[in-house]
Amino acid sequence: MSGERTVRLTVMGTTDLHGNVFDWDYFRNTEYDDAAHNDIGLAKVSTLVTAIRNRISADPHAPRPLLLDAGDTIQGTPLAYYFAKIEPITGGRPHPMAVAMNAIGYDAAALGNHEFNYGLDVLREFQRQLDFPLLGANAQDWTTGLPVFPPYVLKRVHVPGEDPVTVGILGLTNPGIAIWDKAVVENRIRFGGVVEVAKAWVPRVRRAGADVVVVAAHSGMDLSSSYADALPVPENASALMVETVPGIDAVLVGHAHQEIPERLVTNQQTGEQAVLTEPLKWGMRLALIDLDLRKERGRWKVVGRQAQVLNANTVDADPEVLAVLQRDQDTVIEYVNSRIGMCTQAMSAATAPWEATTALDFVNFVQADTVAKALAGTPEAALPVLAIASPFNRAAAIPAGDVSIRDVAGLYVFDNTLLAVTMTGAQVGEYLEFSAQYFQQVSGTGPFTPDQVTNAPTPTAPNGTPDYNYDMVGGLTKPLTYRIDIAKPPGSRITDLAYGGTAPAPDQQFVVALNNYRQAGSGNFPHVTTAPVVYNRQVEIRQLMIDYVIATGTVDPSAFRTGAWSLVSGGAPVVVTPG
Structure with a gap:
């Protein structure tokens, strides 16, 4: 039985x-x-x-x-x-x-x-x-x-x-x-x-x-x-x-x-x-x-x-x-809601995957500023500093007025630490081309909904490239500007790349601030894993952002707003309208 x-x-x-x-x-x-x-x-x-x-x-x-x-x-x-x-x-x-x-x-x-x-x-x-x-x-x-x-x-x-x-x-x-x-x-x-x-x-x-x-x-x-x-x-x-x-x-x-x-x-x-x-x-x-x-x-x-x-x-x-x-x-809850400063203008990451936003400019500014200050007195101090950020959280927003820890932390929901490497102008361009795989290829300028242009499938992300594997690059003392032409196939999308208004020479040296996951190879972005490391104090980027607000007391987005990149199709601006 x-x-x-x-x-x-x-x-x-x-x-x-x-x-x-x-x-x-x-x-x-x-x-x-x-x-x-x-x-x-x-x-x-x-x-x-x-x-x-x-x-x-x-x-x-x-x-x-x-x-x-x-x-x-x-x-x-x-x-x-x-x-x-x-x-x-x-x-x-x-x-x-x-x-x-x-x-x-x-x-x-x-x-x-x-x-x-x-x-x-x-x-x-x-x-x-x-x-x-x-x-x-x-x-x-x-x-x-x-x-x-x-x-x-x-x-x-x-x-x-x-x-x-x-x-x-x-x-x-x-x-x-x-x-x-x-x-x-x-x-x-x-x-x-x-x-x-x-x-x-x-x-x-x-x-x-x-x-x-x-x-x-x-x-x-x-x-x-x-x-x-x-x-x-x-x-x-x-x-x-x-x-x-x-x-x-x-x-x-x-x-x-x-x-x-x-x-x-x-x-x-x-x-x-x-x-x-x-x-x-x-x-x-x-x-x-x-x-x-x-x-x-x-x-x-x-x-x-x-x-x-x-x-x-x-x-x-x-x-x-x-x-x-x-x-x-x-x-x-008491900790994350504690007031640490104020902000003169609201900043939102809602549109960060498809247009330049002050919210992501803020992340890049803190990263680049931290590295630049740490490199003072070193051989790399004279090099221009760039920084890399991803739209981790579309729901993130820092309000005008009082700012709490949770407001800042919402922009950076991962516990990544800050590093910096040196890269050439040619390598920066190749990095941006790789990142631009995130966008789907389209015809015309729209209007498109976000899901029509973002999160494109790739061989390594067959279900769609996640937002955290789309990187945008910004400059500290001068803007790094570029356009992403999504009418073109991946690998040939970056146009009008310039640093301070001038196209970077292929061998021009930059210091690039980025997070430990990216530098270690996450996302398989080119060059960063083998690039010389010039800064690595294993300090969390989120905490650096919180510390910046505490130290300054008042966050003024106009101090770091760049608007440095944009989406185009055939050279004309792309319109993306959230549904």
């Missing part, structure tokens, strides 16, 4: 929580909302998890469900930043994400790339605070190649009236960490490819006794790499992993911030299928993987599989999770 019995094991999953516990927009100081009316945060997830657990526990024959996460947990909101930098957990305070995840009862989590943003001391302290293992089979010691985090965990799940099911949970993180957080991991941790390391570890997990193998992979579903061939292994490879590595039953996918309720992928060697799911980001969704198991030759085997995602906006937040972290939340 037992050989014919089928039981259903449910595995719940989250990913890319990015410091979200509360359904709160810290930059707008209000409840979170977006065009799709999503809700966010672990408190909402907790309610969904409890409902699933209650439903399953009502079935006397069902094994208890598992709860996993696929990484990027401790970076992304002021709540996460505050307990990494302002009152860091290395001083003894528990991390809000650890408190929340422990309260909800996670069974395991994979490392994300953003776990490394604040350095290994913060990451290790976060790991110690968790009641469950933080997994990363491909985070390997620089010298020995051995994992420096647990590669997997075995969970023995009770099945009423039967032998327990042994579930092997393998964690894999993103090899791009080697580029994105080079300063943190170089000479300490190296990162093997997702597929290559899975090939080595899945059989070990099976030999260790796993009836079922579930992978929590911080690597997107479909094959692509933002860093192109800068690393020998791809950034996003979860589907390829299942196709080429036998023995995987299910994958909780992370990193790409996509909603993929269910995808079935067949292994090329065995013909067996695995189910993959990616539950969007920030706690907007909870993934449900249902694996039907049956005994074969005395061992449990997966004989059916399916997945779906549940929407967090269908439930109320768990009051117990809210209560345990309300004090931390109040502290952070």
